[in-house]
Amino acid sequence: xxxxxxxxxxxxxxxxxxxxxxxxxxxxxxxxxxxxxxxxxxxxxxxxxxxxxxxxxxxxxxxxxxxxxxxxxxxxxxxxxxxxxxxxxxxxxxxxxxxxxxxxxxxxxxxxxxxxxxxxxxxxxxxxxxxxxxxxxxxxxxxxxxxxxxxxxxxxxxxxxxxxxxxxxxxxxxxxxxxxxxxxxxxxxxxxxxxxxxxxxxxxxxxxxxxxxxxxxxxxxxxxxxxxxxxxxxxxxxxxxxxxxxxxxxxxxxxxxxxxxxxxxxxxxxxxxxxxxxxxxxxxxxxxxxxxxxxxxxxxxxxxxxxxxxxxxxxxxxxxxxxxxxxxxxxxxxxxxxxxxxxxxxxxxxxxxxxxxxxxxxxxxxxxxxxxxxxxxxxxxxxxxxxxxxxxxxxxxxxxxxxxxxxxxxxxxxxxxxxxxxxxxxxxxxxxxxxxxxxxxxxxxxxxxxxxxxxxxxxxxxxxxxxxxxxxxxxxxxxxxxxxxxxxxxxx
Amino acid sequence: xxxxxxxxxxxxxxxxxxxxxxxxxxxxxxxxxxxxxxxxxxxxxxxxxxxxxxxxxxxxxxxxxxxxxxxxxxxxxxxxxxxxxxxxxxxxxxxxxxxxxxxxxxxxxxxxxxxxxxxxxxxxxxxxxxxxxxxxxxxxxxxxxxxxxxxxxxxxxxxxxxxxxxxxxxxxxxxxxxxxxxxx
Numbered sequence: 001x002x003x004x005x006x007x008x009x010x011x012x013x014x015x016x017x018x019x020x021x022x023x024x025x026x027x028x029x030x031x032x033x034x035x036x037x038x039x040x041x042x043x044x045x046x047x048x049x050x051x052x053x054x055x056x057x058x059x060x061x062x063x064x065x066x067x068x069x070x071x072x073x074x075x076x077x078x079x080x081x082x083x084x085x086x087x088x089x090x091x092x093x094x095x096x097x098x099x100x101x102x103x104x105x106x107x108x109x110x111x112x113x114x115x116x117x118x119x120x121x122x123x124x125x126x127x128x129x130x131x132x133x134x135x136x137x138x139x140x141x142x143x144x145x146x147x148x149x150x151x152x153x154x155x156x157x158x159x160x161x162x163x164x165x166x167x168x169x170x171x172x173x174x175x176x177x178x179x180x181x182x183x184x185x186x187x188x189x190x191x192x193x194x195x196x197x198x199x200x201x202x203x204x205x206x207x208x209x210x211x212x213x214x215x216x217x218x219x220x221x222x223x224x225x226x227x228x229x230x231x232x233x234x235x236x237x238x239x240x241x242x243x244x245x246x247x248x249x250x251x252x253x254x255x256x257x258x259x260x261x262x263x264x265x266x267x268x269x270x271x272x273x274x275x276x277x278x279x280x281x282x283x284x285x286x287x288x289x290x291x292x293x294x295x296x297x298x299x300x301x302x303x304x305x306x307x308x309x310x311x312x313x314x315x316x317x318x319x320x321x322x323x324x325x326x327x328x329x330x331x332x333x334x335x336x337x338x339x340x341x342x343x344x345x346x347x348x349x350x351x352x353x354x355x356x357x358x359x360x361x362x363x364x365x366x367x368x369x370x371x372x373x374x375x376x377x378x379x380x381x382x383x384x385x386x387x388x389x390x391x392x393x394x395x396x397x398x399x400x401x402x403x404x405x406x407x408x409x410x411x412x413x414x415x416x417x418x419x420x421x422x423x424x425x426x427x428x429x430x431x432x433x434x435x436x437x438x439x440x441x442x443x444x445x446x447x448x449x450x451x452x453x454x455x456x457x458x459x460x461x462x463x464x465x466x467x468x469x470x471x472x473x474x475x476x477x478x479x480x481x482x483x484x485x486x487x488x489x490x491x492x
Numbered sequence: 493x494x495x496x497x498x499x500x501x502x503x504x505x506x507x508x509x510x511x512x513x514x515x516x517x518x519x520x521x522x523x524x525x526x527x528x529x530x531x532x533x534x535x536x537x538x539x540x541x542x543x544x545x546x547x548x549x550x551x552x553x554x555x556x557x558x559x560x561x562x563x564x565x566x567x568x569x570x571x572x573x574x575x576x577x578x579x580x581x582x583x584x585x586x587x588x589x590x591x592x593x594x595x596x597x598x599x600x601x602x603x604x605x606x607x608x609x610x611x612x613x614x615x616x617x618x619x620x621x622x623x624x625x626x627x628x629x630x631x632x633x634x635x636x637x638x639x640x641x642x643x644x645x646x647x648x649x650x651x652x653x654x655x656x657x658x659x660x661x662x663x664x665x666x667x668x669x670x671x672x673x674x675x676x
Binding site: 157404 | 537568570575577580582604609610611612619620621623625626630632638640643664668670
């Protein structure tokens with residue numbers, strides 16, 4: 001039986017030439033140091049590839065049931081979640097393996113950057129890798145749209161509004177993106193084509209190129225301080241090193257398999273525990289209380305757009321992504337020689353720390369979103385009783401005005417409520433009555449963060465709400481602007 | 493051999509001319525093929541064209557009380573039959589009273605999409621403000637920008653009074669360079 005199989009194998013091999021071409025490729029020698037503990041730094045690329053293969057399998061599975069029609073997509077998602085055997089699990093796995101792929105690609109890129117592995121002769125490998133990174137993010141965004149819920153609908157709205165800012169041809173770009181005059185069936189079909197045909201086509205082509213380059217240029221040896229890359233001598237030295245190398249298809253690949261297996265186990269467990277993500281509701285554009293949020297890889301842009309001055313926003317939307325991609329592509333073109341060890345490249349290490357800190361802080365801010373008004377705070381969050389215990393009737397009336405005029409949507413009391421404006425729990429100690437009247441009437445000068453309420457309330461309402469705010473201060477503490485001797489006597 | 497080679501010389505000069513000719517023909521055929529296949533494909537991808545103008549009924553004029561803002565929803569006629577509920581569209585209609593010389597009701601019809609990034613704004617009649625849930629853009633009741641990141645006020649829909657009903661032009665998705673006025 002085995003002999004029979006072997007002869008079939010030989011029959012195929014003679015014709016296809018596997019043992020002449022692919023097998024030697026797989027057995028190509030890699031630097032000996034990779035076989036040691038340092039080899040664990042080399043597992044993130046293969047883990048990304050493992051997740052990609054998982055995405056292809058789960059993606060094909062989902063496409064067997066999912067219908068990319070604006071009318072039916074939502075229903076097929078519910079069917080997958082609740083009725084089709086393991087439909088919920090495939091949806092969950094597709095989401096978390098996709099998230100894992102973004103993480104692995106980021107870690108892989110960071111490792112290559114920190115270890116200077118992009119230097120000669122691997123510049124092109126890095127350039128192709130940047131393309132893979134862009135494709136991965138493109139897959140994440142287009143995939144979110146296929147989850148045809150309010151976040152998808154409003155995500156398209158945000159993408160359309162950004163595209164609408166392109167100078168000159170904005171309207172044409174919007175139409176190209178949305179596939180029609182309104183967000184709907186045309187938009188979903190477009191993003192389905194992007195997610196299933198266009199981006200995967202580019203992604204797989206680039207993966208092939210990336211792997212070919214990895215084979216052609218070889219894996220970089222772990223960096224050693226004091227051994228700078230010199231393009232003139234590198235090839236000969238690397239060739240020498242490979243003579244003492246170990247085959248890739250051997251112990252070296254075991255670390256890759258081991259790590260990939262662990263990564264898959266983690267993702268499968270997370271998917272099984274967390275379940276599928278959404279859909280959060282039907283994509284009904286007129287349902288009130290929509291609170292659109294981008295997916296996690298884009299939360300930092302969401303935050304950046306909320307925190308940056310309006311004058312540079314169009315720049316951030318349209319030019320910054322290009323700058324980021326171009327800057328990443330320039331990395332190996334600017335420095336393709338010299339030291340590789342992180343200990344000798346403090347600027348590179350610092351850059352990684354600064355970039356990840358910035359991304360982390362912005363992402364955190366994107367989760368908290370303190371700039372978003374809390375739309376139901378004015379009815380949902382009562383004025384804390386301890387703030388109005390000793391209030392006069394006018395101050396109490398002012399508290400009512402404060403709630404009724406939706407001030408609470410942006411201003412917290414005792415930490416509860418909106419956080420777009422400052423918490424006003426102790427505003428009485430910070431602003432004088434006149435300053436308050438000015439602030440409430442005129443808002444932030446030039447239409448900054450606070451609207452002018454001068455015409456939004458009667459003079460009496462204004463007087464009462466200011467009375468209430470003056471009373472917002474700790475017991476025995478005088479209002480802001482009180483004369484100094486009064487302060488002194490008040491404290492005795 | 494010698495005689496052959498000398499005889500072949502003029503022949504050798506002729507061959508490139510013939511080859512060159514066929515190279516040109518092949519190149520031209522390729523270009524024509526690419527154009528013939530490509531032009532309709534590109535036209536298919538980008539040539540969506542201007543949407544038609546449809547008028548949508550908002551309701552009886554008398555149903556809109558003066559100086560009040562109402563959220564009106566309708567099925568957008570710019571839809572495709574297979575759009576599902578995504579073609580449902582909302583606008584804010586405000587009756588500005590009969591201040592104009594003609595004595596006819598003046599209306600203000602605002603798209604729900606924030607001028608910043610298109611998120612849906614909510615109307616708060618208590619404070620007379622529209623608020624956006626995304627980045628906190630705020631507008632006054634007349635649609636003008638009050639605060640936050642929006643670069644302009646809310647988009648105005650084109651309206652008309654036909655008999656005793658208020659109608660608006662079916663709004664496309666409005667963006668900064670493609671406001672709803674342009675289709676008028």
